[in-house]
Amino acid sequence: DVKIAQSLRSMGHIRYEQRMFDESLDFYQQELKIYEENHASNFENVALSCEYVGASLIQLEKYQEGLNYLFRALQIFEENPSSNCQNLTVCLCAIGNALLEQGDPNEALSYHQRALAIRQELYSSGKYDEAFDMYEQALVIYEKFCSSEDLELPTCLSNMASLINDQHKYDQALSFHYRALAIQEKHLQYSYTTVVNVLKDIGQIKVKQSNFDGAHDDFSRAVALLQQYDPLNHSQFVNDLEWIVSIWKNKQCYHRAIKYLQQCLHIKEASLSPENLSIATTLLDLAHVHRTRHEYQLSLI
Numbered sequence: 001d002v003k004i005a006q007s008l009r010s011m012g013h014i015r016y017e018q019r020m021f022d023e024s025l026d027f028y029q030q031e032l033k034i035y036e037e038n039h040a041s042n043f044e045n046v047a048l049s050c051e052y053v054g055a056s057l058i059q060l061e062k063y064q065e066g067l068n069y070l071f072r073a074l075q076i077f078e079e080n081p082s083s084n085c086q087n088l089t090v091c092l093c094a095i096g097n098a099l100l101e102q103g104d105p106n107e108a109l110s111y112h113q114r115a116l117a118i119r120q121e122l123y124s125s126g127k128y129d130e131a132f133d134m135y136e137q138a139l140v141i142y143e144k145f146c147s148s149e150d151l152e153l154p155t156c157l158s159n160m161a162s163l164i165n166d167q168h169k170y171d172q173a174l175s176f177h178y179r180a181l182a183i184q185e186k187h188l189q190y191s192y193t194t195v196v197n198v199l200k201d202i203g204q205i206k207v208k209q210s211n212f213d214g215a216h217d218d219f220s221r222a223v224a225l226l227q228q229y230d231p232l233n234h235s236q237f238v239n240d241l242e243w244i245v246s247i248w249k250n251k252q253c254y255h256r257a258i259k260y261l262q263q264c265l266h267i268k269e270a271s272l273s274p275e276n277l278s279i280a281t282t283l284l285d286l287a288h289v290h291r292t293r294h295e296y297q298l299s300l301i
């Protein structure tokens with residue numbers, strides 16, 4: 001029986017790929033009947049069969065009937081946590097896509113967001129391709145239905161950029177960050193913190209690429225935005241300035257590195273207690289740069 005069901009599933013897949021959905025539906029329904037009647041305890045195959053039946057029905061524009069099967073599959077996956085989480089996310093996305101076809105983008109988005117939440121687990125376990133696929137599906141919905149005021153779209157783009165960056169695909173990551181930045185800059189007054197963070201992410205990628213001039217521009221823009229919108233955010237200021245210090249060190253422009261280190265020191269001394277270790281760290285860094293320039297007397301100050 002199981003072998004017959006597997007053969008029926010294979011034939012259903014072939015017909016589905018050939019867009020012969022009436023025939024794929026027939027094969028999937030036969031497969032489902034075998035599992036329901038003889039192997040009901042094999043919950044994963046029952047759920048998958050329901051999912052395939054639902055997908056074929058939706059392709060035939062029988063949306064409600066198809067959704068009923070997809071919801072049944074979803075219930076089985078959710079009631080059996082030992083099931084493959086990838087199957088669960090595929091089912092959630094299938095429901096989201098079906099709802100989208102029915103003209104219910106808000107409900108569709110909620111299912112894709114549930115899939116994205118599971119994506120975090122896939123991401124943390126190194127399943128980058130599966131995670132990226134889910135982001136792409138969500139991105140299609142965001143681009144089609146989100147208003148220009150909605151920041152869900154740039155958030156999704158930034159998450160995709162971070163995912164790709166972790167795989168060292170820096171040029172591709174930058175392209176997603178720039179798309180996110182272009183949207184966020186239209187609402188700068190309300191999203192300046194996000195813009196600052198994206199600029200930092202872009203700058204850090206450019207440092208990895210040894211594009212120090214480009215990185216300097218990005219961190220300098222981040223500093224300028226902080227000065228304009230959040231001048232009392234001392235820790236963020238120092239963090240961005242320290243990145244600029246590292247850039248000048250990499251370019252061996254030590255006199256410029258000293259200039260920014262002195263700015264860091266001034267901010268820290270004005271905002272932290274004198275015994276704070278962070279002040280000592282900056283002083284040591286200054287001394288090291290002075291020694292690099294053979295300014296031994298200054299390194300002792």
